[in-house]
Amino acid sequence: MKYLPLFADLNERNCLIIGGGEVAAQKIRLVLGAGARLTVIATKVNNEIRGLEAAGRLRVEPSVYGSQAISKFCSSDVALIVVAEANPLDAEAWASWAHKGGFPVNVVDRPDISTVVFPGIVDRDPVLIAIGSSGTAPVLVRRLREKIEELLPSRLGRLAQFAMRFRNAVANAETNIISRRRFWEGFFDGPVARLVLKGQEHQATKAMLRIINGVGRSTPEGSVALIGVGPGDPDLLTLRALRAMQDADVVLYDRLIGDKILDYVRRDAERIYVGKAPADQSMNQQAINALILERAHTGQNVVRLKGGDPFVFGRGGEEMAVLKEASIKVEVIPGVTAAIGCAATAGIPLTHRDYAEGVSFVTGSTCDGGTEPDWASLATLRHTLVIYMGVAKAGVIGERLVEHGMRPETPVAVIENGTLPDQIIAHSTLKTLGVTVTEQCIGGPVLLIIGDVAALSREESRKADAHIERYAHAF
Template sequence: MKYLPIFTDLSGHWALLVGGNEDSARKLRLLLRTEARIRVVSAAPNDEISALAESGRIELLRRGFEDRDLDGVRLAIVGDAEALEIKDVAHRIRSTGIPTNVVDRPELSTFIIPGIVDRDPIVIAIGSEGAAPVMVRRIREKIESLLPVRLGVLARFAQSFRGAVSAAVPEGAGRRLFWERFFDGPVAQDVLEGREKPAREAMLRLVNGGAQSAPSGSVALVGAGPGDPDLLTLKALRLMQDADVIVHDALIGPTMLDYVRRDSLRIDVGKRAGRQSWSQDAINALLAEHAEAGRRVVRLKGGDPFIFGRGGEELAYLKARGIAVEVVPGVTAALGAASVAGLPLTHRDHANRLTILTGHDRNGLSDFDHHLLADPKGTLVIYMGLGAAPRIMADALAAGRAASTPVVVIAKATLPEQRVLKAQLGGLARLVEEQKVEAPALIVIGDVAALADGEIFEAADAGHRRLAV
C-alpha cells in the first residue's frame, strides 16, 4: 500500500488552493465542505471562485503564487499554476513539508484526494493510487447507492445518547451488544426514515428500562426480481446485507446470494419438480421460529412477493403471531421479461389491458376464464405455464382466439442464458416441447408479442422450423 489513508482535521486552519480554473473550482467545493479557512491564489479566477470571495467565504489573492501565501497553511492543493511552471510551484510548497496535492499529477503530490462518499460525520474514502480514477468513481457511485441518505443523521443521533448509554449499560460486551441491537433495530430504522421524535422516545425507553431485554426479531418479505441483481431495489439490498437469516426460493438469480451477509444463515426452501419440497406451512413456521428467536429474517423471493409468490399467506401468518414484518416489492417477472424482450405489455395500437395469470394453483393446473383468453385487446402473461402450454393453447383456441395470434415465450429473463422465442398461438405447445424450454419462463399471448425481439418459431405444413431474426 503506497498511500496510507488518513483523515486530516482542518477545522480553523488555513488550506491553500492555487488556481482559478474549473479543476480548481471542483477542489474548492470539496474544501468548502470542511471547516477550514480557505485561501485561493489566482490571477484569473473563474466566476464561481470570484463570487465566493465576494460573499466572504474564502480569501482570494488575485495574483500569482508567492511563498508568503503558505503562512499558517496546513494543506495545499494546486489546481493550475497559470503563468508559473506547475512543477516549480509544487516543489516550493512541498519543500516546506506542507502536504501537497497537484490535480491529476500524483507524481508531483505528497497526498492524493480520494473519491469521497459523504454522510457527515460518516465519510468513506476510495483510492486507487491514481491508477484508475474512473473505477474509483464507479465504486463511489455503488457505495452511494447502498448507504441511506440519513446515515449521518443516525450517527449524530447515536452520539447524542452516548453519555446516557455509558451510564446505563456496563462497559464491555453488554454495551457493544446494546449498540449492535440499536443500529440493527427499529429505533435506528425510524431515524433513517425521518421519524426522529418517536425514535428518541423509544431510545429513552431502551436505555432506561429495556437495555437488558431480549432483542426482537423481524421478517422482511423481499422481492429479488427476475434474476439480475442489478434490478434489486436499494432497500432490498440493504435488508439482505443486514439479515441474520436468508430464507430463499428456487427462482432467485444464481448470483443473488453473493449479495447477502457472509455470515448469514441461508436456507433453501425452493420448490423444484421431482424433488421433495418444503410445504408452505413449514416455511411459515420456519420464518416465525427465527424471528421469535430475535433474528432478522429475509424471505427472499423471485420477482415480487405479492405476484404469485405466496407473500400474502406469509404476511398473514406472521402478523397473526405478532411478528414485525414488512414487504419490499421487487421487479416482477412480467416486467423484467418484457424489458429484455423489448416487449411493451400495453400499447395504444395493440392492447389496452394486461392480465397476469398462473398456469398452476394449489389444485394443480389452473382453470382459465375463456373471456380473458378470447380478449383481442388484452395481453395475457402466464406464469408457471410451461407444463400447461398444451392446455393453454387449446383453451385459447376453443375460446375463439385466432391460431395466428402472436405469442412469445421468455425463459430465464434478465440472466445471461435468457431465451426469447416467438411463435403463433397454434404452435405454442410444439415450441415449448421442441425447444426444450426450461423454467422459469413466461408465456405472453397477444398482438404485442409480435413486437418482441427474439427468435421466430414458425409452423408449416411440413412441420415446424425456427428462423433466427
C-alpha cells in the same frame, strides 16, 4: 470477483519498494503510513525519498539483480514487495523473483504480473474504505474515491473511536447479541452520533451514558420482511428492499434467487435455502411458515426473499396471514413482477391501445390436477395473457386457448431467464407453442406472453438485425 479485498497489517513489518521516482514515492507514502519498516532499492532516488532517508523513516539500497537480490533483501519476513521500476524488463524480473519466493508483489500498472493491487483509499482513520477495479480502470477508481470523499463526514473516524470507548459498557448492558446489534444501529443513526460528528463529544458522552444506564435487558421483538427482488437483475431491486436486506439477521430465499441478489444481503446474516421446484421441494410451505415463526419469536429480523413480487404467485399472502395470526410484525416490500420486468427487457408493451385493452396474469402450474384457469373467458378477452410457470404445459396451454376461440396464429413470446444476461426470447404462435418449446430446449424459468403485442418484440428484433446487416455491408 478476481481479488479478495483484505486489509494488511504492515506495522513494523519489512517491506521493499523497487524504484526511486515519483511513482515509487507515492507508494512509499502509503506503506509508511501503515507503519512498515521500509527499504527502497534504487540506483537514484528523488528529493522526497532522500529526505525520508535522512529523517530515518526508511533506508535506501542500490539496485542489485538476480540471485543477489533474493539473498540480500528477500528474507522470509518480507511482507510486501512493490515494483515501481520504469524499465519493463527489470519490473518483470523483480516480479518473477517475488513469485518464486512466494512474496506478495505489486507491479505498478501491471496487474497481470501482480499478486496484490493497491485500491483507491478513503481514509477516516480508523475507518478505511478501499475501492478497486482489479487493476483495470485506475482513473475510474479515482473518480469513485472523490465521490465517496464528498459524502463522508470528516469526523467519521472520531465517531468510530467514540463507539469503541463504550463497547464494553454496551456489551455489559445488552447481553443479547441481537439487542446489542440493534443498539449500535440505533446509535449510529441517532442524535448522539450527530453530536460527535459536529465535534461536541462532551455532550455526546453525557448523552451516551444516559442511554446505556437506561438500557433494558429484554428480548428484542422479532419482525419479518416479505421482499420481492424482481425477476433476477439486481439493478431492479428497490432501495427499500436493499435497506431491509442489510438489516437481516436471517434470510430465507427461494430457488430463483441468484447469487448476485444474495450479494446485497448483510454479510453475516444466516442464509437458509427453502427453494421449491415442481419435482423437488427442499421444504414445503407449512415447514417454511413454521421456520419463519420460530426465528421471529426469538427476536430476529427475518427476511423472506421471493422472486418477482411476493403477492403475484409468490404465496406472500399466505405467509402474511400466518404471521398476522401470530401477532408478528410483518412488512411487505413489493418487487418488479416477472411480467413487467421480462416484458420491458423484451420490448413488449403489455397494454397497447391498438392491440390490448388490458393484461391478465395467469399461473400455468395448475394445468395438471386442481382447477384449470378459465380458458373460455381468457380466450375471449381483448387482453394480453401472461402465463407464469407454464413452460411444462406450454403445448396444452396453446391447445386450450385455441379450443376456446383464440386464433391459432396468435403471437407468443417465450422468455427464458428474463432480465438476465443469458435471457432468451423465442417467438411462436399458439398453434406451434409446444413444438417451439421442445425444439429450442427451453427449460426455465420461463414466462409466456400471449397476444398481438408479443409480435412487437419480434418486429423490433427484425429491425435491429436489418440495421446491423446494413451497417456491416457499409464496411
